[in-house]
Amino acid sequence: MDDIFILGAGAMAESFIKGVVAQQAVDPARIRVLNRTNRDRLVQLQEMYGVSPAGSLAEVRRASVVILSIKPYDVLAACKNMADYLSGQTLISFAAGISIAAIQSASGGKAQVVRTMPNVPVAVMAGAIALAAAPDVSAKRLDEAVHLLSQLGEVVVMEEAMIDAATAVSGSGPGFLSYLLEAMEQAAVELGFTPELARRLIIQTVIGTAHVLREWELSPAELRKRVTSPNGTTHAGLAVLAGRGVQQAIVDAMRQAAMRAEEMGLEYTRQE
Ligand SMILES: NC(=O)c1ccc[n+]([C@@H]2O[C@H](COP(=O)([O-])OP(=O)(O)OC[C@H]3O[C@@H](n4cnc5c(N)ncnc54)[C@H](OP(=O)(O)O)[C@@H]3O)[C@@H](O)[C@H]2O)c1
Structure with a gap:
């Protein structure tokens, strides 16, 4: 696996970083994080976990996995902005309510989209994570996504049509x-x-x-x-x-x- 690029540096991004770094599933030197304005937050994540602040969205090019850890209403605009840098990466979304089709369309069909619904206990690596993959996601990419998210808790793979139900069960x-x-x-x-x-x-x-x-x-x-x-x-x-x-x-x-x-x-x- 090449680098992991995380867009968003909030609570969920930190839970992901903490989980994969604590379980030694990913070398933190391979994780790049970008947010919108709060540079201090990126420095804080760097000091705590050894990840690197990304210079710009263009660094998506060097990643094999891109994580969308921003609020749902920001997701589609962000996908459009990164479309030029995508070429087959696994694009994992944590955003509630944004469909795989909408992410595929906003990112110009240039990424393998995985939609997830994590719950709050991911913060202590005891989460329940509902996961649905687009039909074109290869078995290898799906295994890789499941492996990464398993560091935060139990991953349950399902059809996308069940994600709203999972939001009610494990999310709420x-x-x-x-x-x-x-x-x-x-x-x-x-x-x-x-x-x-x-x-x-x-x-x-x-x-x-x-x-x-x-x-x-x-x-x-x-x-x-x-x-x-x-x-x-x-x-x-x-x-x-x-x-x-x-x-x-x-x-x-x-x-x-x-x-x-x-x-x-x-x-x-x-x-x-
Ligand atoms: N927290 C949870 O337990 C949990 C559970 C289930 C699902 N989720 C989902 O996970 C996602 C992230 O949630 P969160 O709680 O981590 O949110 P959050 O703490 O509010 O963090 C949002 C982050 O996104 C950044 N951001 C917003 N727009 C951006 C853009 N266009 N480009 C780059 N960065 C941008 C913000 O940067 P600035 O601060 O610089 O503006 C901030 O770092 C949401 O979609 C949420 O639904 C979270």
Whole structure:
């Protein structure tokens, strides 16, 4: 692989750099980063991770992988600006809502486009990353993209039509889970714990539950049944949740999030 060129130097770009450098998947000397105006930020990334600030967009020419880590509404203009420097590079987009076809068209069809939807835990290398590739992306390029992003968490390859659904599941998932945990924390404090102890118990409970689900290969329903003895404490609490229709509310919330992801994609496309 030649150089990696990253357009955008924000939170997501840093998560990517941190992940691939920490896991020694890429030599930081091969990573170039360019943003719009904030030169200090490029120097900061250079000092922290050993990557190099790029001089101009023309350096895209030397890269085999180009990463679009800019806001969705900036993506298509940026693709048009870099089209002259593209000649078959893998172009990986982190931008929500911008379709593969729109990126292909803006970049003059001169790149192999991979669209991803990472979630916030990529910042601590525990992300869930939905990934869809254009049909013309070669198996080798796809493997390379998956390998790079695997340094930030678990990559799930899917058809592009499923990316809006993934936005609702893994993209918004940390927000939904945090909403539930907020209520658990409030209840734990009302039951007498300090906020600090409540949080320690809750965070470890979430991490432990996730580990058990993965390692024992159980479905959430199976684990729920295992921990619910008749007339026990979990049984008493779950009866309240069922009575208030909490599961259905969560299903409705995720449907709404998926619809919103689709709508936002249409809004970004219309702006062009
Ligand atoms: N953060 C996450 O956890 C997360 C999760 C899922 C998806 N994403 C996606 O990742 C992308 C980046 O998000 P972010 O949170 O990293 O954004 P951010 O922190 O706001 O950073 C945006 C970066 O883009 C640069 N930029 C904007 N327009 C540019 C242009 N035309 N040319 C060069 N650089 C340009 C900005 O540079 P200046 O500061 O110099 O203006 C800034 O460095 C977004 O599309 C977002 O939807 C992020």
